[in-house]
Amino acid sequence: MQPVVLTRAEHNISRQQISENALKVLYRLNKAGYDAYLVGGGVRDLLLGRSPKDFDVATSATPEQVKHLFSNCRLVGRRFRLAHVLFGREVIEVATFRGHHHQVNTNKHISAQSAEGMLLRDNVYGTIEEDAERRDFTVNALYYNIADFSVLGFAGGLQDLDARRLELIGDPETRYREDPVRMIRAVRFSAKLGLSISPRTEAPIKTLAPLLADIPPARLFEETLKLFLAGQGLETYKQLHHYGLFAPLFPETAEVMGKGNNRYGRFIELALANTDERIAQDLRVTPAFLYAALLWGPVETRTQEFVNDGGLGYYDAFMLACDDVIGRQVKTVAIPRRFSSVVRDIWQLQERLPKRAGKRPHRLLEHPKFRAGYDFLLLRAELDPRLKELAEWWTDFQQDNPVKPQPRHADLSDHQAVSDHEPAKPKPKRRRPRRHPRRRKEA
Incomplete structure (x- = not known):
């Protein structure tokens, strides 16, 4: 040496x-x-x-x-x-x-x-x-x-x-x-x-x-941030597959793609390419959006299994699948709650966005994670022609109904608390009450 x-x-x-x-x-x-x-x-x-x-x-x-x-x-x-x-x-x-x-x-x-x-x-x-x-x-x-x-x-x-x-x-x-x-x-x-x-x-x-x-799953979470949020996420993903390292990190996703469903693999590649592009433009990204993409295949697959085998209605099956997939994933790669809650919001918005009757669209525009859900829909629509009309409708609806600008899904730093509103203001310091000298009792 x-x-x-x-x-x-x-x-x-x-x-x-x-x-x-x-x-x-x-x-x-x-x-x-x-x-x-x-x-x-x-x-x-x-x-x-x-x-x-x-x-x-x-x-x-x-x-x-x-x-x-x-x-x-x-x-x-x-x-x-x-x-x-x-x-x-x-x-x-x-x-x-x-x-x-x-x-x-x-x-x-x-x-x-x-x-x-x-x-x-x-x-x-x-x-x-x-x-x-x-x-x-x-x-x-x-x-x-x-x-x-x-x-x-x-x-x-x-x-x-x-x-x-x-x-x-x-x-x-x-x-x-x-x-x-x-x-x-x-x-x-x-x-x-x-x-x-x-x-x-x-x-x-x-x-x-x-x-x-x-x-430990917590350590692998930190490592996956480095893998996918360094600007070369797509190339890293391809190499992980080549060396057999993706399945130990995301077993649920690997199992779904192993059944011959390459659509989810293409969707992940699309999400990673989008993330790499934003990083190249020096825009912030959040792990929540990426994890939502990485685990979307298992959520859809598990939902259908619950409908077919468990006799559940679609909505109940979908909600159960969301919890089940995240619950299994955190045993391998821990996803902190501040991110997993946003992942759930993004997924649940995919079920709400097709419902456009009455005042629902206006209420959805005010949802704190609407833009993240909308961006997720745009990615899905690139691979699923059936979603093109829905994505275009929401694009036009936003133009016709402008609201106060909110940060997009990738405008959140990877470690800051996830909130699409203004950052939390520091709590004012509590003043310590003044101590008065105790009066001595008169004899």
Whole structure:
């Protein structure tokens, strides 16, 4: 693991491209006598001429030592003990150099694995060379040294970046078993950066894809946001299918499409292409609309099953199907309630939009999620000619009956509370009642 070192004159990274807060962390660690490096995706993206979304730091300081240096620091994580240095909304993640799993020392640095080889706890600290060996892909084993502004590339990472090749460090099967999420990270980096996955890196993926079932659903929710809301969602979706990784994430949807119903696959591709286009235009998107599209096939299929086999009326069957599909999905990929409630609204509007008699259309225009439901209808109409007239009717009706503009489905940030109205105003601080001195009783 001897690094290739690029001096300041041999690379294109400038401190002006690095977050001011990340520089503060790097400088303070260095001044306190610790090794401090910008690491991973931030260095990789800067070398590629991209603008990183976040900056991570690797250091020889332990999490407790980092916390001692920064009053605005909190320690997080059980499996990976990390220090988060907070600067308002920006969080600089600081990780201590990782060591090898078999190492044991007297500072309670513990490593543990499951029977399948997945790391459960991993707080073994080591050197920068060992830390680089513990990184997942060679293009992430890149370090920017704040001491002399050089770049260190381990495991051939700089050469692989030049060759646009995604290469896993170490034995691929062992590394995937340690953390199965690395398989979907491989797909994400390939689609995002235009890297080809090397033959040895891709070889075990289809066999090991079922290991994703062991990953906590909350973690997979965060990973799916990165998969589909980074601007390359359509290409990512195609690669997930190619490597057999889509079914472990969305088993209900995969089962429906596995029965030969390609209409739902085309619908998902249409939704993802629309999302990618909006991201390219720097417009915000919300996971709720995307999840509504990803799970629409199971909802329609399950509704028909309840009608045929359960003897239910269509509306009751549809409402039951909505709850059933979301209930099953959250066992695999958790969907927070603030998004799942919007998903339900979008689906239920598909049943309400065809009912255009009397004052119903006017009332629907005032529905908080009308625009999301309308946009969903437009996507459906692109694949179903029977919905063309309905979609055109609602387009004309809105033009003839203008209302106060509301944000469209994709005008909501992926992490903000979902509301199509004005953002909630901060609650006024409650004034603490003044305390009056207690009167002493007269004797």
